Amino acid sequence: MNAAEWVARNLAAALLAGAWTRRGLLKRTQAILGRRTRKTQQALVHALVDSVTTDYPPSPDRLVTLLLKSPAFKQAAGAQIKNPRSVQPVLKYPKFAPAERFADLAVPRLATPGDLAAWLQLSIDQLDWLSDARRQQGSTDIPILQHYRYAFAPKKNGAPRLIESPKPKLMAIQRRILHEILDLVPTHDSAHGFVAGRSCLSAAQVHAGETIVVTVDLKDFFLNTRLSRVHHIFRSLGYPWAVARVLTGLCSSSTPRSVFSKVAIAQRHDWLTQKTYQSPHLPQGAPTSPALANLAAWQLDARVRGLAKTFGANYTRYADDLAFSGDRDFAGKIKPFVAGIDEIARSEGFVLNDRKTRIMRRGGCQRVTGIVVNDHINVPRAVFDALKATLHNCRRNGPVAENRAGLRDFRAHLDGKITWVEQVNPARAQRLRRMFDEIRW
Numbered sequence: 001m002n003a004a005e006w007v008a009r010n011l012a013a014a015l016l017a018g019a020w021t022r023r024g025l026l027k028r029t030q031a032i033l034g035r036r037t038r039k040t041q042q043a044l045v046h047a048l049v050d051s052v053t054t055d056y057p058p059s060p061d062r063l064v065t066l067l068l069k070s071p072a073f074k075q076a077a078g079a080q081i082k083n084p085r086s087v088q089p090v091l092k093y094p095k096f097a098p099a100e101r102f103a104d105l106a107v108p109r110l111a112t113p114g115d116l117a118a119w120l121q122l123s124i125d126q127l128d129w130l131s132d133a134r135r136q137q138g139s140t141d142i143p144i145l146q147h148y149r150y151a152f153a154p155k156k157n158g159a160p161r162l163i164e165s166p167k168p169k170l171m172a173i174q175r176r177i178l179h180e181i182l183d184l185v186p187t188h189d190s191a192h193g194f195v196a197g198r199s200c201l202s203a204a205q206v207h208a209g210e211t212i213v214v215t216v217d218l219k220d221f222f223l224n225t226r227l228s229r230v231h232h233i234f235r236s237l238g239y240p241w242a243v244a245r246v247l248t249g250l251c252s253s254s255t256p257r258s259v260f261s262k263v264a265i266a267q268r269h270d271w272l273t274q275k276t277y278q279s280p281h282l283p284q285g286a287p288t289s290p291a292l293a294n295l296a297a298w299q300l301d302a303r304v305r306g307l308a309k310t311f312g313a314n315y316t317r318y319a320d321d322l323a324f325s326g327d328r329d330f331a332g333k334i335k336p337f338v339a340g341i342d343e344i345a346r347s348e349g350f351v352l353n354d355r356k357t358r359i360m361r362r363g364g365c366q367r368v369t370g371i372v373v374n375d376h377i378n379v380p381r382a383v384f385d386a387l388k389a390t391l392h393n394c395r396r397n398g399p400v401a402e403n404r405a406g407l408r409d410f411r412a413h414l415d416g417k418i419t420w421v422e423q424v425n426p427a428r429a430q431r432l433r434r435m436f437d438e439i440r441w
Helices: 003-015 022-033 037-049 060-069 071-078 078-083 114-117 124-130 168-180 199-203 227-236 239-250 257-262 271-280 289-296 297-312 336-346 381-397 411-422 427-437
Strands: 148-153 161-166 212-217 314-318 320-328 360-361
Touching: 003 022, 003 037, 003 060, 003 071, 022 037, 022 078, 037 060, 037 071, 037 297, 060 257, 071 078, 114 124, 114 239, 124 168, 148 257, 168 239, 212 336, 227 239, 227 289, 257 271, 257 411, 297 314, 297 336, 320 336, 381 411, 381 427, 411 427
Parallel strands: none
Antiparallel strands: 148 161, 212 320, 212 360, 314 320
């Protein structure tokens, strides 16, 4: 290690030991380099902050690289580079240091990857393997070496949805991260999907009885959630850079290219989508993905709600489904409003699925999260009538004849559908429940 790198590494360690603010960075720079080159140090700090495009500090190695490439560093640290012994080694241990708004959360206080391994009852080697520290998961075609099982679910339009289900060991780890860390973090008020105490019903209720309802869809919500924001979530909760990196690795996946060969060429994902899957991303099928996507979309929700408020509209988001509603005044501004939503989504790293944008006026059926909201929340007539017909035929012909899909527990399937109707419209559900009770099982 040469003299410049020695000074850069110690300065980087000092800079990462506190808050990533211009004032804090300058104070710690002076502690290492002294006050003789204050103006040059200010220029160095400004250059560092401007070169980091994420909301959280860079990795130690990345910061050292930025310092060594900076002319301001060479000028500010010239005396120390000539005499590196004048720089005292920075040997501060990494600390668990949450952001102020998360300081009271009772999440496990883990300062090092070793602490994380002990918390998960794993060895360091097992932790590296399960977090894909060497980035091998995206290239291995051997199922026994893969952390996920892969399946494709057909969609009405386009390529099938890829479901990546973690194997039992990783599934247990992700559930622990979800329940003991992520579930403790408050989500944005506008998010209703996968949030305790909220549901598709609470999302729909916000829009009941409005003049106009607009829904837009985010394309590939999990796939397009930036992992830099996932890393930032863990950093904000207090975990040092190395711990946040491992936690991000445990909650993300890289899909081998061979997985897509299981799909017919005509239905296969396009080249760009396949490449995105092969890079680390939030897998659909991991228990942590919905919570992380919700938290990563906090800024999206804040900006979209701000725009909706400006236009006099209500806003909710259920996973990738954004819904808006308002009065006649809002109805006359739909085109510029949707254009504004599209601009916000793109700047946040998401893409609107234009084919799924719906503008629903009072004269027609208005739906949010599959629930009718014209005057009050209600079950769509077609859904109600189809369920009633199935129950009638089960009473008349027996349930076996009606179980055309060969469901393993047809009774539980029908009971679940009736329970959903009971939640939306208890009065209408009473008749369905009576019919269900009269079936001879």
